[in-house]
Amino acid sequence: MHPQSIQKLIDLFSKFPTVGPRIATRFVFYLIKMPGNKFEELMNSLKKLKQMIKLCPSCFNPFDPSANSGQALQSTSEQKGTLCPICQNNSRDKNILCIVEKETDLEAIEKTKLYKGIYFILGGTINLKKEKGIRIKELKEKITRENFKEIIIAINPTLEGESTSLFLQRELKPFGIKITKLGRGLPIGGELEYADEETLSSALEGRR
Ligand SMILES: [Zn+2]
Structure with a gap:
């Protein structure tokens, strides 16, 4: 011991x-x-x-609120409404939402430079029908609040990932929004963050 x-x-x-x-x-x-x-x-x-890294209140992506302005952090109340650079970017398509499990999956998709919509980080997966800290309530609130034309479920094709995708499809169906999943080609049981950019790009383009 x-x-x-x-x-x-x-x-x-x-x-x-x-x-x-x-x-x-x-x-x-x-x-x-x-x-x-x-x-x-x-x-x-x-x-x-x-001290420096905050979660984006809209997509839950961690970011440094002081990085843009280069200024020192202001009072916490002023930072509250601050969004991450992706959510703030006016050239991103705010009608497409991509749901990922975690931050590194978001980074992998960003690397393809193919996706121009915005994200939501779910924060976990479902294992044996148990939700492990996933932000389903926050996700539904976001979908209710905003105006999406397509929701892409980009969850790892692992066992837990597949149950999570099914769960999301069921939970989000009542919203009546087009729901797509990443196309085939991603290795079964693999994780998005380990897929090469080419595979991930074609999975994104082949979504349905
Ligand atoms: Zn954000």
Whole structure:
């Protein structure tokens, strides 16, 4: 058994995506060996991450509200209505909504430079009929509030992803909006963020 201060950190790191207890343990021993100044740098970066990065209230994409103006952060009440650069961009098509599971999936689709609509980050998937922190209420509110002509469900073609897609199709049907899914070609069981740009582009173009 590790001393409590080590075990506590292992437990925290173990909750990171794709990190299990073994890797978490290696992280902690790496941190112990880390030179003081590097450790300080890491601590400051972590603090800054929480201070500077906000979730877009419309699509839940994390972004730095101060990045556009280059000014220091203003009071929190003033930032509240601030949207991310994608939602703010007037050249994006506000009639098309693409639903993704997580931030890295959004980034993968952005990389194709093919998609010109806006996004919604669902924040999770459905596993064994259990919703794991997905923003279904927020999604429905957004669809009610805005005027979409097409909703693209771009969820990973994994087992959980497929149940999530089905769930979304069922939940969003009453809105009477055209719902499409990414076309075939994405590897079954794979994740969008690992698909090459060409595959993802053709899946996007072949949506139906
Ligand atoms: Zn946004």
